[in-house]
Amino acid sequence: xxxxxxxxxxxxxxxxxxxxxxxxxxxxxxxxxxxxxxxxxxxxxxxxxxxxxxxxxxxxxxxxxxxxxxxxxxxxxxxxxxxxxxxxxxxxxxxxxxxxxxxxxxxxxxxxxxxxxxxxxxxxxxx
Numbered sequence: 466x467x468x469x470x471x472x473x474x475x476x477x478x479x480x481x482x483x484x485x486x487x488x489x490x491x492x493x494x495x496x497x498x499x500x501x502x503x504x505x506x507x508x509x510x511x512x513x514x515x516x517x518x519x520x521x522x523x524x525x526x527x528x529x530x531x532x533x534x535x536x537x538x539x540x541x542x543x544x545x546x547x548x549x550x551x552x553x554x555x556x557x558x559x560x561x562x563x564x565x566x567x568x569x570x571x572x573x574x575x576x577x578x579x580x581x582x583x584x585x586x587x588x589x590x591x592x
Contacts (some may be wrong), residue, residue, distance in 0.1 A: 517559040520555075521552050521555065524548055524551070528546075528549035528552060529545075
């Protein structure tokens with residue numbers, strides 16, 4: 466009597482073609498799993514960069530409105546100044562992280578970043 470662990474199972478057939486979006490997908494045949502992962506990371510980074518830019522514009526508009534409507538009140542003016550500076554520093558951090566990821570991708574030899582963030586916006590449009 467042979468147990469299951471003692472059987473002659475071919476290692477290549479265990480596990481099938483992979484799980485989830487990184488398995489054997491006819492639409493992505495010819496691409497490796499690493500290329501699919503870097504493509505997914507690229508999409509997420511591009512999407513988050515677009516969202517960060519939109520958030521910065523929102524903070525800029527709200528901070529400008531608070532500044533104009535402060536009416537000389539020092540606390541409201543300080544709140545508006547803090548909102549503007551925090552939005553600006555957040556944008557600088559996002560751009561720095563985007564540049565660091567791009568340089569890292571160049572050193573590793575993979576195109577991690579979307580070369581055109583506008584492509585992400587085109588994908589988000591409702592059709």
